[in-house]
Amino acid sequence: MPIQKVTRDEILQKSLSVFKRQGYHRTTMDDLARACGLLKGSFYHYFNSKETLMKEVLWWVTRTSEQRIFSVAYQAELPPEERLALFLDRLYTAVSVSEGGCIMGNTVLETALLTDEFKEPMQAFFAGLINAVAHIYQTTHPAVQALTLAQQLAAELEGSLLLVKLGSPESLLQDCRKRALNRLNASTHDCTPNP
Template sequence: MPLTKTNKEEIIQTTLTVFRRNGYYKTSMSDLATACGLQKGSFYHYFASKEVLMAEVLKSVKSYLDYAVFSISKETGISTRDKMEKMLLKLGKTLLSQEGGCIVGNTTLEVAGQSVIFKETLKGIFDSWKEAMKTIFMEEYPETTSSRLAEQSIMEFEGAVMFSQLYETDQYLKDVFVRTLSKMK
């Protein structure tokens, strides 16, 4: 296999797709190197281990979500309901529109009982999501209620993702989307 000229950002984007499709533990360094057009040995030039690479992949996902999705919660000049709808649609498109489903939810389930360096990044993604939803809910509810609604909505969305994958229908996601929007006045 000829060596491909690449950089860390290209590797992160390519391997995100592989991790999303195969999961963390079922993906080997050989799989990742092949997907990037690199020999396994040269892959280590960029990342010392699969764990370090996954940490960078998830940091990239978090940065994107914070910038392009969760920031919608702070937009002005748009109704609360429209803000929530816009954010949830963009979140769904970002996390669910590709083969393999939600990289955040899937990876969380896969490593929940493990000690991995990227566990805090996963928590950070969920914390940012919760804070964004709480910010929107706080336009209509007290802070304590908003925090609870945000947590419940996220748990329901992640459950709907699992059911949608298991039963091969997106109806669960559509239903939770409608239920979440119905909480907006």
């Protein structure tokens, strides 16, 4: 049987959905091939292992996020509040497109203590997210504080996503969004963490 025509991007997108839904360890090459409409043997024509595919999925998500989400932070023609709101809206849309939440957060929880295989793309993703948010916060806060606020937002976002996956109301994400926007305009003194 000839190899079916499918693009690498199509495989990455479909595999992303499977990994988000099932997790890395519970996903088999059969699951991935089936999701892509390929026979398992044909699937190996594109990717020689599940590890290779997962790493490429994570890099693809990182690159796509840089282009479609993180880049908003650097659009100087937009006011900072609009940039942050658009950034968060696009991020929320990206993680809610298919069931499973945030592939990066999920994969960190599932694999970080077991393997270093996926750390580089995950670190690049979170660095891109934090740097983009810090860039926006620097419009109203000193650089060090902007970075701290951006790290807090990343942690709060991932925590909210985890709780929503467990059944908490999705309003947690909107509350997180409101706090992020409020912090943008809060005075430096208002945002200083308590010792």
